[in-house]
Amino acid sequence: MTKTFRIAIVGGGVGGLTLAVALRQLGIEANVYEQAPELAEIGAAVALSANSTRELRRLGLLDALTAVSTEPSELIHRNWRDGRRIAAHPVHENTSYQRVCGAPYYGIHRADLQRILSVALGGAGLHLDHRLTEIRDLGGATGLTFANGRTIEADLVVGADGVRSLIRRFITGRDDTVYSGTSAFRGIVPVAKLPTLPDPKAIQFWMGPDAHLLHYAIGGDAEYVNFFAVVEYPEVWPHADKWLDTIEPGEAAAAFKGWHPAVIEMVSQHLPVRWALFGTRPLLHWYRGGVVILGDAAHAMLPHHGQGANTTIEDAITLAELLSGRAPDGLAPLLAKYQSLRRSRTRKIQRSSWNTNAMLHLPDGPQLAERDRQVARFPENFGWIHQFDALQTQFHPASAQA
Amino acid sequence: MQQTEIETTFVELLKNIMGIQLPQIDRDLHFDKLGLDSLSKIDLAVAVEDRIGIDISDEDLERFVTVGDFLDYVQRATA
Numbered sequence: 001m002t003k004t005f006r007i008a009i010v011g012g013g014v015g016g017l018t019l020a021v022a023l024r025q026l027g028i029e030a031n032v033y034e035q036a037p038e039l040a041e042i043g044a045a046v047a048l049s050a051n052s053t054r055e056l057r058r059l060g061l062l063d064a065l066t067a068v069s070t071e072p073s074e075l076i077h078r079n080w081r082d083g084r085r086i087a088a089h090p091v092h093e094n095t096s097y098q099r100v101c102g103a104p105y106y107g108i109h110r111a112d113l114q115r116i117l118s119v120a121l122g123g124a125g126l127h128l129d130h131r132l133t134e135i136r137d138l139g140g141a142t143g144l145t146f147a148n149g150r151t152i153e154a155d156l157v158v159g160a161d162g163v164r165s166l167i168r169r170f171i172t173g174r175d176d177t178v179y180s181g182t183s184a185f186r187g188i189v190p191v192a193k194l195p196t197l198p199d200p201k202a203i204q205f206w207m208g209p210d211a212h213l214l215h216y217a218i219g220g221d222a223e224y225v226n227f228f229a230v231v232e233y234p235e236v237w238p239h240a241d242k243w244l245d246t247i248e249p250g251e252a253a254a255a256f257k258g259w260h261p262a263v264i265e266m267v268s269q270h271l272p273v274r275w276a277l278f279g280t281r282p283l284l285h286w287y288r289g290g291v292v293i294l295g296d297a298a299h300a301m302l303p304h305h306g307q308g309a310n311t312t313i314e315d316a317i318t319l320a321e322l323l324s325g326r327a328p329d330g331l332a333p334l335l336a337k338y339q340s341l342r343r344s345r346t347r348k349i350q351r352s353s354w355n356t357n358a359m360l361h362l363p364d365g366p367q368l369a370e371r372d373r374q375v376a377r378f379p380e381n382f383g384w385i386h387q388f389d390a391l392q393t394q395f396h397p398a399s400a401q402a
Numbered sequence: 403m404q405q406t407e408i409e410t411t412f413v414e415l416l417k418n419i420m421g422i423q424l425p426q427i428d429r430d431l432h433f434d435k436l437g438l439d440s441l442s443k444i445d446l447a448v449a450v451e452d453r454i455g456i457d458i459s460d461e462d463l464e465r466f467v468t469v470g471d472f473l474d475y476v477q478r479a480t481a
Contacts, residue, residue: 284457344448348441351460355440384441 005328007031008144008154010132010167012039014046014110015295015312016160017117020125021059022320031154032121033146035131039114044188045218045226046110047203047306050101051388052313057103058391064116069106070217072203077375080208083198083260087376091203100379101386107203107216107226109188113309132161135170135291142290155328157291158319160312163243163278165297171288179237180277180302182357183245185229185252187269191217194225197262205360205375206263211255212360213263214304227266228303230277231255232361243276277302279354282347287335290328294319299346304356305385307349314390315342321395341394349385403454403480408473415449429470440464446472456480 007023009016012034023030048056048065056065071093077086091097091105098104118126134145141153159167163177191200203216215227229252239245251274252267280300286293295312318341322334362371374381409427416422422436433443443466447458456479466472 282460284451284455340452343452344445347448347460348444351440351444354460 005156005326006141006154007156007158007323008033008142008152009158009160010144011160011162011295011297012036012114012118012126012128013160013162013295013312014113014117014309015316016158017114017121018055018059018313019158019160019294019316019320021061021117021120022317023323024121024124025059026320026324028320028323029125030158031125031127031152033127033130033132033144035129035147037129039118039128040111044110044186045216046108046113046309047216048106048108048113048313049306049310050097050103050105050386051390052310053106054103054389055313055317055391058317059120061116061120064119065106065108065113066104068112068116068220069108070201070219070222071104071106072216073199073201074203075378076199076202076204077372077378078204078206078260080206080211080259080263083206083262086207086372087378088202089378096379097386100383102389105203105386107218109218109224109226132166135167137289155290156323156331159291159293159297160295160316161293161297163280163296163300165293167291168280168283168293168297171285171291171293172283176280176283177278177300178281180279180354180357181235182230182232182277182302183234183237184231184275184277184303185247185255185267185271185273186227186275187266187271188218188224188226189266189269191223191225193269194262194265196260196265197225200225206260207360207362207371208259209363210361213256213259213266214306215266225266229256229263229267230304230357230360237276239276243278244273245276246272247274279350282343282350286339286343290331290335292319292335292338294342298342299350301346301350302353302357304353304360305349305382307353307385311346311349314345314388317390318342318394321391345388352382352385403477405473405477408476408480411450411453412469412473412476415446415453419445419449427469427473429468429473431469432467433469433472436469450476454480 007030009032020032072091074088076088131147136143142157145151201222206213210232213229218226252271256267294315
């Protein structure tokens with residue numbers, strides 16, 4: 001390249017860091033601007049499915065991930081009250097999951113994932129304490145202003161700045177977030193404090209009327225359980241500017257009265273906050289000029305397929321591959337290609353996650369029979385999410401079929 | 403957009419996405435008869451959005467039952 005290609009990534013979460021690492025490996029330098037003064041843990045834990053672990057393996061990070069992750073034994077769906085197994089599918093090593101999907105499934109502490117990515121980046125180009133306050137079209141470049149007073153110019157700005165993305169607002173001109181009418185209690189509990197939990201190494205959905213609880217183990221020795229309990233309220237989220245709300249002690253436990261003792265053990269932990277579950281409506285445009293979005297900024301989704309971080313990693317790998325060897329001139333076709341590769345897939349997972357919410361929260365009654373048949377067909381129904389190979393499918397479709 | 407232009411685009415995109423070659427447009431044909439489930443309808447909607455530049459919401463998409471429903475929607479959106 002004759003001219004320096006200035007790439008600014010706004011957001012040092014999983015998406016921003018993955019993109020920076022992938023670009024670095026392609027010989028492209030990028031700067032990452034993160035608002036937090038340090039890379040902090042947000043959202044507790046994350047489940048990495050084969051569609052992202054295969055990409056992290058390509059980046060040479062699998063060994064580091066394996067050391068601090070738990071591979072679930074099975075995916076189990078259970079009844080909310082008596083805990084009976086409705087369906088179970090093996091996930092761990094040497095099972096059909098790995099054979100069919102071609103990569104492992106890991107539960108990992110989000111802080112560990114961020115640390116592995118930032119170590120891979122080697123600290124180069126990572127700028128903490130940079131909260132974006134303004135973005136301006138300078139005609140041929142984009143100007144960014146941060147709360148610390150610094151201003152920069154870039155040829156390409158990538159908004160990896162989450163569900164409430166300022167950069168998305170610049171692109172679409174409106175606020176595209178949608179509150180789902182559901183909220184969650186979440187926590188991380190030492191497995192030793194859950195004596196009645198069957199199959200603590202499994203990833204499990206406990207499904208009940210108007211609520212469900214999902215959990216999976218994390219840590220190198222499965223020593224913790226990360227759980228996520230979802231309820232169908234409040235109908236209207238009372239805060240415009242935040243997605244956390246403090247709750248009274250015992251409020252989470254009260255919401256799961258009558259559930260299986262293992263569920264009660266989890267929601268009876270000290271849970272000080274409720275998390276609003278937001279999504280974004282499907283967007284027509286993911287870029288404007290030399291400004292583009294990825295991850296939650298582009299397609300925030302309900303977490304019921306565990307695909308927020310995974311699709312973000314797919315986005316980052318896709319964008320890095322497209323940027324490989326490109327000059328700053330003529331970005332438009334590249335960004336159009338990125339949008340067309342990613343929009344349909346992420347919209348399908350967004351939609352499917354909405355539908356899954358209803359399926360997980362059915363009241364007791366005759367309609368459960370059909371639901372139970374569907375969860376028994378989990379690999380057939382949702383294999384398309386996990387088997388997806390961003391590089392193969394999107395860039396080498398012919399060899400993928402061979 | 404002209405109805406014939408919309409139909410031509412629809413036939414072409416359907417062929418690209420589903421590998422289905424429609425010999426002619428049957429407006430009363432149900433999407434599920436074409437093997438289009440809710441997910442492949444999203445593929446079709448996104449392809450139409452990219453080609454024509456209109457926005458098709460998930461809510462609208464789930465209301466389409468027949469090919470005619472879809473074609474009428476696109477025509478209204480481009481009128």
